[in-house]
Amino acid sequence: MSSKIYFSQRQAFSFRRQLINLTTRLHHTLAPGHACKVAKKVLLTPDRSKRKVDEPAGLIRRKVKTSEGNMMTYSLGTGPTWVLGHGWSGSSSQFFSLMEHIAASGFTALAFDNPAHGESEGQYGHLPGFVAALNDILAQQEAIVGVIAHSMGGAMVLESRHPLLEDKPVLLVAPVLNYTENLFSTVERSGYSMKLFNAVVDDIAQAYQYPLDRINPAARLEQRLADVVIVHDRKDRFASFSHSEKIGELEHVTLFPTDGLGHGRILQSDQLKRGFDHLVALTEASRAA
Template sequence: MNLALAAAGTSVRAAAAFSPRWGAAVAMPLFGHVAKPRPVHADDEATLLRARPSAVRIAGIDRRGVDVDTFAWGDGPRTVVLSHGWNGRASQFSVLVRDLVAEGYRVLSFDAPAHGGSGGRRTYLVDWLDVFAALQERHGGFDAMVGHSFGGLATLVGVAGGIDAARVVTIAAPADADLLLSQFQGMLGYSDAVAASMRERFATRYFPGEPDPLAWLSGVRRPLPGGVPLLVVHDHGDRIVPFAEAGRVVAANPGAQLLATKGLGHNRILTEDAVLDAVLDHVRTPLVDVERVEAERVEVAELGAVAA
């Protein structure tokens, strides 16, 4: 544990000694805080420099407005959106960007608030959703969305909530926001009483009037709309997001495919050839007309009943 995290945990626990609500009040601002942005890796610089940069303005977690850096590559008629995770940035997708552009796709990505070159110091999942909506307003429906880690959860929540995406891929993604709150509790070492107060404060602060925001921020309790093909990629040895999260997402989304890897961890999985090939195959796969298939199934059943 680093010194800053240890000090934060000490502060929360000291406040909690007087009241769980006090402890939650100290912990809450820390929950959305993002560490200093990671630099662009040398292997990713050339791809990032070839992007067409732009920006969108969203409300931000504090609803005061924040500018978000966006990037576009290629000019194909089909659009794929790539969504990075917590403490990540768009440049992490450089290998996948090159592969998708070579396949004729237009690729969009972004640095979420407090990440990469974007403004702000705090953020949460609602910001990802606002960026998705802004990109959709500008570019229309998405042929596919690919999300890594926290960005994978945001993608599941976004599409379940109405973002128009024909296909979805999650890579090393948690199944719901409750896991993140539990991990935060583990890092700072505060009590279950403080955790309960944190959940209450979180709901009141960011989702006023929403009876159960953690149900809303879940890829399990709010699965994707029927007919949206889903590929779930996860490594058995992921130390950031447990592999069991993949099983939860797959179980909640009938027909989802699972690609389980070994030895790639949480981040290296983004550049593995087998993973890239699977993502490309999933994005290229023709969509099934679910309504037509269901209508044909009913028609066959009715004919069988008449014949009987």
């Protein structure tokens, strides 16, 4: 959904929310088909970042064909591959600093822009489409050593059933582990008609054969056998730290809490790089055991 809705946490504009609720409910009642079409545009259109970011030297761009259209990929380094997936209204450029660190550590960093994000094709963005694109990109890799994901990208990775991910370590950055709860609460806070929103969700679920009640990133994480490292800021306003804190009690999960980095700046932090180094060390120790 539009980041203006998805990232809105403010409660002050009650009149505006009431107006949105009234107009969207009326629209859905009078013209349900047109209302759903408009709702898809409003709720499923991410902001494509126009911020200029200096690219690392040696970065290789390549378009990869998937069922969601052509996805732009970005590769840096040589050696075993770590795949990186960004979150809602994000792009691979957010990972450039981490990709340089990964490459300097003797690996290949492979990031991609999700559908309707960055330089990838697609009109709408949603979790089933994210998962489909990731699976198609993974299908074109001979092997990977691990995966890194930010925000909604964490739900994408945890929801994927691709065989390459089955026994691979995962680095989650500010993950949205309560994805469904978070999704519904943010839309509800915006004032948007929940009946109309449910109609949009049902339409996507039918198209992808992906019912919403099947989505449970936290449960998928609990079921994983490989090592997981979570780097999450205690004051993150968009992804619940408490959920990461709770799941960090599991034996195979290590939590690296941060302070003052929020939901986005954490991607450029030294703490994230230390989290990656720790996960690599854990993986190497497991293989040596």
